[in-house]
Amino acid sequence: MTVIAVVDLGSNSVRMTVSRYHRDGSYEVLARFQEMARLSEGMGSNKVLQPEAIARTMVVLNKFKQALSIYQVNNLEVYAVATAAVRQASNQEEFLAAFKETMGFDLRVLTGEEEAHFDYVGVINTLPINDALILDTGGASSEIILVRNQQAVHAVSLPVGAVNISEAYLGKNNILASELFEAIVALRQLFGDIAWLHESKNMPVIALGGSNRTLAKISRKKEKIQDMAVHGYHLNIREVASIYGDILKKDLDGRKKMPGLAKERGDIIVGGLLPLVELLLFTEGQQVIFSQSGLREGVLFEQISSNTGHDVVSPEPAAMTMDAEDLP
Incomplete structure (x- = not known):
């Protein structure tokens, strides 16, 4: 049994899904977290991530990091991906450095094609x-x-x-x-x-x-x-x-x-x-x-398949969704 967390750093919201999966490819969602940090606010035509937006995002990420601490006793895998705001940002390297300093691991910036692919995987396996x-x-x-x-x-x-x-x-x-x-x-x-x-x-x-x-x-x-x-x-x-x-x-x-x-x-x-x-x-x-399933589920399903050699074998059950301000 392994616990896997997928962090989705979007242009408007930061979301995280924590799931537990097994060797046969079955899984269950333990929790979902989300908060609107509006990272892309004020980027303008120069596509610059603004200091206030970066600061808001780092506050949310710190809370997510604290929430993950309760799962450290298990085999915990964390996958973090970013979409359009970071993809388009002229100061992307600065943001990636701030992310790694906050979270302790790297952030993967998805291309638009990769984002679409994970959306498809998330949908086709659940609808x-x-x-x-x-x-x-x-x-x-x-x-x-x-x-x-x-x-x-x-x-x-x-x-x-x-x-x-x-x-x-x-x-x-x-x-x-x-x-x-x-x-x-x-x-x-x-x-x-x-x-x-x-x-x-x-x-x-x-x-x-x-x-x-x-x-x-x-x-x-x-x-x-x-x-x-x-x-x-x-x-x-x-x-x-x-x-x-x-x-x-x-x-x-x-x-x-x-x-x-x-x-x-x-x-x-x-x-x-x-x-x-x-x-x-x-x-x-x-x-x-x-569809409730999309990018995060697509990343989750591909990781389960890669790690177990099995396709996902159980439908996604309901799980709690928490705002970041409710995190411990």
Whole structure:
């Protein structure tokens, strides 16, 4: 029995999943931790990680490090990966040095293609899909993967996400129609440059990422579903449009008060959901299926397979999710 922790240092959130796996490839999730550190905030056109954002991130990482200490008695393996913010950063080396000083081990910076690959592995092992379009909307990038016959046939990483769309185009309080239109045009141009995206017409979209999962949480609150688990939850295009319309009608204070929407996500939720909404319209998609599994699970599954020689043999059970401020 070995305990494995996967740290996902995203552009908006820092997350960690701790799991226990066995020689036959079976596993169970022990705990999940997450906190929004918004590492990509204020990077600007020069792509510089800001001191305040780095400091916030290091505070969260220190808490994660403390949380890992209780697992040191076991065979503990830790894998840490970073996505768009660190990938794009002009001061990447400085950040990597700060990470190693804080955590005591190296951080692996994923390419956009690697990020898309791990998203695919996480989804295909936990949802019964055959043909679909996977969308992972992060803070500073969005990964799109075309799946046919359960195989990833095309993938792309776009440099747009919840934080940088919001900073580049949208106001924080009321969203103006002119601002939203500019953001829509920019996304449509990016989608139009992906030749193979036209092959995904009418396919269901598998939605990953905090902003997309927030859409599912808002829906579940609206339907008075007590359990907030979103893995495998479905919405049709009309339901997506209705909820997004409700969000657009509200100012920042109103968005922060919406059931299912975390207050700290209120200023970026419009930009965060825009890639999903526009992708559905662009591909004439009619259905969204939400996935809790993605990058971290993809890393986990590949490590289990590599270390045991077995494919993952058990579905992922529910596990607790903690905010970093609740850590010991």
